[in-house]
Amino acid sequence: MNKYLFWFIFLFVFSLFMFYLGLWFMLGDMCFFLEYSMMVINSLVFYYVLIFDWKSLLFMSVVLFISSMVIIYSSLYMGYGSFACNRFLYLVLLFIMSMVLMVLSPNLISILLGWDGLGLVSYCLVIYYSSVVSNLSGMITLLTNRLGDIGILISIGWMVSFGGWNFIFYNFYLNNFIVFLVILSSFTSSAQAPFSCWLPAAMAAPTPVSSLVHSSTLVTAGVYLLLRFFSDLLMFNLIFSLVGLFTMIFSSFCSNFEFDLKSIIAFSTLSQLGLMMMSIFMGFIDFSFYHLLTHAMFKSLLFLCSGIYIYNYMDNQDIRYMGGCCTFLPLTTCCFNVSSMCLCGLPFLSGFYSKDMIIEASVFFGFDYVFFFLFYFSLGLTCCYSFRLVYYSLVKSFSFMPINCVKNEFNYMGLSVYFMSFFSVIFGCFLNWLINMDMVWLFFPYYLKILSFLSIFLGFWLGYEFNNFSYLFNLSYYNFNSSMWFMFGYSSYLINFFFNFFLKYSLILFWGEYYTSSGILLYLNKFSDFLQFYLSNSIKIFLISYVLVFVFWL
Structure with missing residues (x-):
């Protein structure tokens, strides 16, 4: 039996059920908590809590839908006839289960369970090919995400004084420093400006994994954490908004000078994550959640199409060899460019509705001209690097091997891509009608209303000109x-600086380490060696030891 096909059907049906359930909960304005008592220490009671409301159910349905498409795509991309196919499938299922646990958790300890699961399983998936590059990339990914665990672990210890770990009930404590620890943790997972190194490095993973990680699971975990567990009134923070804006501009610049196909798409993910973070810290919680859902659809499609290119072009990822894809892979190129246009926010595609809402609402935020200019400039840069991909896939002539056989076949990979492209086009408008995002009327002067369209088309023109420079x-x-x-x-320089700075204060800890952890380990090793030597000897030693114990007890 093809296990990939079974799990595809199971996750797909389950995602449809969760979507229906989310709409039902939204219609009735319902919220359910499921509690299971795990541990009681005096007045401190630890419940394992699951929360079911329309936000968690809708996001979980999107995660499961994308996961089902990735699994049916992987059946051909990774090969379900190989020996390692089951290992890959179970790792992906563990990854999905960790994300579902995190989505349904209002409790910091259960959040840590899903968070750690995401970090550890993503390490196993990044090092899947077991090359030197993938091992280094996996180590960078793991260690950067461990920094986020530090913030959550300190928050767990700190919240003992509140009498529980249900973070969703403690919005009135947000003036505390716990809020900064959780924001720091979410910044590491969502790869904001100081912690951005791991996101392009994680491209060493197989393409289906990249599609899952960069659309709806690992990188969106931090955004989702901030969306759920902070009240609207206390999220206005100009400094963190500037961090999100810097992430947008920095990643867009890097993407314009990159030639690796998957790295360009990874930088575009980083740019959209900066937009989501900026909109959260400007107070647009619902708009950011809306963009999170629509972005997950077209970004996973973008990765799946790039995987078909890599698969058919003999593992080549350089876009300079990608020219003329429309001749040999017309349907895949069509889906690829549809997802690129969604990313740019072209009118009436999926990304347009969410991005346009964030842009127009941010004009009412009242920031200065520099912020205003940089915001629209980053929007134009998005279209600039997206048009590079359009240019190298459509306009440029064929640059690969002259003798090859590349053709579009209707297989599992094609099926998932066509399905995702359909949803990438209609999902933004469809969701806009369902969750009533258009209930706020914003009136603009004419020149402000068309400014976002002008920045989009100016970005297209600049992207075309960049290719001729x-x-x-x-x-x-x-x-x-x-x-x-x-x-x-810079990050390695800072690590060395802090290590040298704290070294003179940590010399006293070396004695404690010698007499506790390292010393105990040394004596345990010696004791186990003695036991092994003792048990491998003849029966006379056992008889003598029996007599000695008997005499001792007498």
Whole structure:
């Protein structure tokens, strides 16, 4: 039996059921809590809590729908006839289960369970190919996400003084420093500006994993955490909004000078995550959640189409060899460009509704001209790097091997891509009608209303012109942008600085380590060696030890 097909049907049916349930909960304005008592310590009671309301159910239905498409896609991409196919399938299912646990948790300890599951299973998936590059990328991914665990663990210890860990009930404590720890944790998972290094590095994973990680699971975990567990009134924060804006501009610049196909899409994910974070800290909680759902659809489609290119072009990921894809893979190229247009926010596609709401609502926020200009500039840069992909897939002539056989076949990979492209087009408008996002009327002058359209088309024009430019700038400028502004080097410098700074204060800890953990481990090793030597000897030693014990007790 094809296990991939079974899990595809199961997750797909379950996602439809969750979507129906989410609409029912929204219609009745219902919220259910399921509690299971795990532990009682005096007045501190730990319940394992699951929350079911329209937000958690809708997000879970989107996660399960994308997961079902990724699994049926993986059956051909990874090969269900190989020996490692079951290992890959079970890892992906563990990853999905961890995300579902995190989505349904209002409790910090159960959030940590899902959060740790996401981090550890993503490490196993990134190092799946077991090359040197994938091992290094997996280590960067794991260690950066462990930084987020530190914030959640400290928050768990801190919240003992509140009498429980149900974070959803403690919105009136948000003036406490716990809020900064949880925001720091969400920044590491969502790869905001100081922690952005791991996101392009995670591209060493197989393409179906990248589609799942970068659309609806690991990178959106931090955004979802902030969306659910903070009240609207206390989320206005200009500094964190500027961090989101910097992430948008920095990732868009890096994407314009990148030639690896999956890295370009990873930087576009980083740009959209910056937009979501910025809209959260400007107070647009519902708009950010709406963009989170629509972005998950077209971003997973973008990755799945790029996987078909890589699959048919003999594992090649360089976009300079991708020219003329529309000749050999016309249907895949059509779906690929539809998802690119959704990413740009082209009118009446899925991304247009959510991005346009955030842009127009942010004009009412009252920020200054610099913020206003940078916001629209980052929107134009999104269209600029998206048009690079359109140019290299449609306009440019064929640049791959002259003798090859690339053709569109209607198989499992094609089925999932066509299905996802249909939903990428209609999902934004469909969801807009269902969850009543258009109940607020915003009136603009004419020039402000068309400014977002002008920035989109200006970005397209600049992207086209960039492809015709020769090297205008110094080579170090291109090196700077293609190396993520040397952010990884800055982070290692900071780690060395803090290590050297705290070293003189931690010398006293070395004695404690010698007499506790390391010393106990040394004596346990010696004792186990003695026991092994003792048990491997003849029966005379057992008889003598029996007599000695008998004499001792007498």
